[in-house]
Amino acid sequence: MSEKYVIGVDGGTESLRAGVFDLQGRPLAFASCPYTTTYPHPGWAEQAPQDWWQALGAAVKGAVQQSGVPVSSIAAISLDTTNCTVVALDEAGQPLRPALLWMDMRSAAQAAQVAATGDIALQVNSGGAGPVSAEWMVPKALWLFQEEPETFQAATYICEYQDYLNFHLTGRMVASISNVSVRWHYNSSRGWPVSLLEKLGLSSLVDKWPRDILPLGAPVGHLTASAAAHLGLPEGLLVAQGGSDAFIGMVGLGVVEPGQMAMLTGSSHLQLGMCAAPLHGKGIFGTYPDAVMPGLHVIEGGQTSTGSIVRWLSSSLIGEQGWPGYEAMNAAAAAIPPGCEGLLCCDHFQGNRTPYTDAASRGALVGLTLKHGKAHVFRAMMEAVAFGTELILENMRQGGYHPDSLTLAGGATKSDLWLQIHADVSNLPLRLTEVSDAPALGCAILAAVAAGLHPDIRSAVRAMVHVSRVVQPNPERHAEYARFYNAYKALYPALKTVRLAMEPQQQQQQQQPQLDGPNSSSSSTAAAAAAGSGGSLLPAIISPSILAADFANLAQEVASVQAAGAEWVHVDMFDGSFAPNFTIGPPVVASLRKASSIFLDCHLAVSDPAKYVPALQAAGANSVTFQIEPFLDAAAAAAAGGSSSPADTLAAAVAAAAGLAADIRARGMKAAVALAVGTGVEAALQLVQQGAVDMVLCMTVECGFGGQSFQGQVMPKVQVLRAAFPGLNIQVDGGINAETARIAAAAGANVLVAGTAVFGCKAGHAAAVQQLQQALIQEGLAAAAAAGAAARTSAAVGC
Incomplete structure (x- = not known):
């Protein structure tokens, strides 16, 4: 043959x-x-x-x-x-x-x-x-x-x-x-x-x-x-x-078993690993079942600026006349100890893909002295990229994936120094293969399998992929890098604060009409946040939920949070349709109105909100928020078996909800619509477009059950609403604490419902309210700029 x-x-x-x-x-x-x-x-x-x-x-x-x-x-x-x-x-x-x-x-x-x-x-x-x-x-x-x-x-x-x-x-x-x-x-x-x-x-x-x-x-x-x-x-x-080219490159690198990871390097880094079981998490793309090998899952991470920042150093910062060449720079950088004698780099020159997924993040050189030269900067950039890779791997480990090796292809393989830094920082062996064109070899392997020349992909990989050398990590050097890596991890949050302070002043000077309640004080304007509103100032409002308050001393609890600076309190009402065993209703609102002038932010988690509106008006409510789901369900039921299109069904739900909102407003109260975790944003967009509602509430937990975790997948709804309506009050309800407040604010929320975070705060109500308001202010001021930067740099999320 x-x-x-x-x-x-x-x-x-x-x-x-x-x-x-x-x-x-x-x-x-x-x-x-x-x-x-x-x-x-x-x-x-x-x-x-x-x-x-x-x-x-x-x-x-x-x-x-x-x-x-x-x-x-x-x-x-x-x-x-x-x-x-x-x-x-x-x-x-x-x-x-x-x-x-x-x-x-x-x-x-x-x-x-x-x-x-x-x-x-x-x-x-x-x-x-x-x-x-x-x-x-x-x-x-x-x-x-x-x-x-x-x-x-x-x-x-x-x-x-x-x-x-x-x-x-x-x-x-x-x-x-x-x-x-x-x-x-x-x-x-x-x-x-x-x-x-x-x-x-x-x-x-x-x-x-x-x-x-x-x-x-x-x-x-x-x-x-x-x-x-x-x-x-x-x-x-x-x-x-x-x-897909990068994923076929995994085959060409021989990455076909659980625990193995391919790292494709060039202008950017792409990390692709094999998992035995599915996993999902913040800062992780994937996992993708069967995408390369049947029964296995691919996990993905990425860095937007790696080789590109070294090229920037050589071409833009140093220039052709002063650049001695990569060989000379590698030799000079190798003589510098880890940590670059106090020089640290943040590699986010084009934003961060994972684990922060922050397109607005930016690069930096921190710790510069007159002693530092271009070789220090060169090495600091190499170390920063290695630290960024390790941060991705650390995030994956926390999610349950533990790579046991890295197999590299691309530009980073040309520098022995960079390879050793990568190995030492992540404490993993780096494998290099004989054929650098991994995607083309991967296709050749697949062709051989299809033709029956090798029995399966694993067998073909064993025959056709050859490891040329392995770069082993130095355990002592890995331990030495630990403190520099920890310093690198501190850079992103510190630099983000600095970045917010550098936002153009005009973004903080434009005013929008205030949409908060009639009893709101002027302090919310002073504590305003841009909240992703294209530069518009909106009130930074904390609305403590009375579900977390001491009901035996409810009037005192409300008076306490009002004294602490909260301008609203959130009152949930249930009839058993969204959550069982809750019967809070208009009488509680009436008792609160007698005891306080605070803005009563009332949320109807009920199947027939219209029947409660007159009672809430009589009780002294300032704002009524109703769930959109009963209207969607009613419209769908009416359309069942007919010829109505999805668009017609949605229009019917929106029309019915707008009618209720008009009734609420006619009674002198603000009208708002709430979206459950799994409900899309389309109806709310139409209601706001029609001018029917004053606020949209996005639930990040299921209605009525305490102790639930904040569900971050809701935030894109907030982002869409904020991008479409800069002057809209957007409320986020559920799982709010100091960390999730920042996430919600960065997405564009300017009103937060916080229960335990306020009423359960050991440092006192005032400390809790101020901390949450500060999160709204700091994150909100950056959201507009971040949204604009995301549009400009979203190409960094690689193919």
Whole structure:
């Protein structure tokens, strides 16, 4: 039997690269072909799918010709491509418009809509806390649906760069488990994100996605006659399923077992690890089930600025004339002890991807003296990137994932010093492999498996991936780095405070009409926070919940928090429909009104809020907040079995809720609408747009049960509301403490309901109220700037 070969193709951002490999993973030849990216508007990036097809033919022909391998000896071909480069195709697979490249950010508003649904599919986005990147499939498809409906309706397929190529190679439209799991919100246990799409009014998208999803290395089909002629390969050649470039790179690095982690380095760092079981958490992307290996889950972290900050040092800060070259800089930096003689760097030059997910964070050099030179800065940047990697790994360990090694590819492998710093800081061995082009080798491995030349991916990895060397950590040096790492961890919160103080003064000078209650004092204006309002000042209001107060001395408790600076108190009322065993009602409101002039912030968690409104008016309530869910349920029940569209059903619910709000206002009270944890933001957006309500309350816990944890996945709803309505009072209720107050304020809330955090504070009510108000002020002042920066830098959340 003659020797067999396989072809691996890596479709990148700027070019397509093809390689011919033998069955031991040795590359015989590579060839590449570039294509053009156009930028029609700021933040937009498009490519012509026809250019990919032409590049594929040229690169494959070039690689085969250079290899000298007879085409009859080639057994199979497999491709990886950039992920979330979205194409709209007709029935024949021809593009209806240019493709939206992965880095295209036009769908930022749609990404916020996706995040605001709070759907279970968003667990892969930092445990549900978000953000959802504009890069991903659903936001891009939603943009097409909303902004180019004629294209969306005409499309037979809405799919990926890779799906387009596979279709034209074989005539078969299929999706890769890799792409759909990591960027389409598909889950192999739950299937397509049907409920997510329903909440977005995008259910028809499922019919436009490929119907078949193939695991990596599965046969897609065989080259058609026209495809074979285009590539210069035999008709009928097997095409194997590939996937997302970085994730196929895991295969090419031999990262296929639990505990192993791939680290792809370059301008940024991407950490991709294998887990035996699913896990989700703040600052973690994933885990993605079956995305690479069946039965395993991929965990993802990333740093936005790594190699790019070293390039900035050489090109922008030092310049060509003063830069001695990387070899000389590495030698000089190696002579400097860990900690760079007191110099510490924050590597957030383009924000932070994980674990903080803060696009507005910025870099810094701290501790500069006249002794420090460019080699100190060079080493400090290397150490900062290593510290940032360790912070990601520490966050993953806290979530339950403990990597036992790092396998590297990319630019960082060229510096022995940087490799050793990484190993010492994280106390993990670093593995380097012989073939640096990991994605192309990964595709070659998958092609060999599909052709039956290796029995499975693990066997193929053992035969085709070869570790060239291992960089072992120095335990003593790891211990020495500990105090510098702890200092690095202190930089982000400290620098965030400094960043807020540097916000433009004009953001603190614009005024909006006050929307708080008639009994509010002027102190809320003095303690105003921008609260993500585009620079507008809003009152920073703490509304202590009487559910946590001592009911035996309720009047005294309320008087105490009012003296402490609280201008509102929150009064929940229940009828058993949202929470059993609670019967607080208008009589409690009446007793509080007799004892105090404080603003009574009343929340009706009841099935029929209208019947309580007259009693609350008589009792002296200042504001009435009602849940939207009874209106949504009633509208859905009325539409059941009929021909009403989801939009019509939503409109009916909004109209009924607006009628109640009008009645509340006519009785001299403020009107507000509340959203339960799992309820989307669409109805509230319409009510505020119509001017029907004065405030929106976002619940972060289930109504009526104490001791629940703050659910951060609700915050995207707050962000959407704040972005749409800068002058709106937005209240967050549930699980509020000093830490979660900052999270809520950063999202855009300016009113917080706090129970135990105020009434249970050992330091006293005044200390608690002041601490929470300060959180609103400090975080609120930065939220507008952060939102703007997020739009500019969201491309940092890599493909």
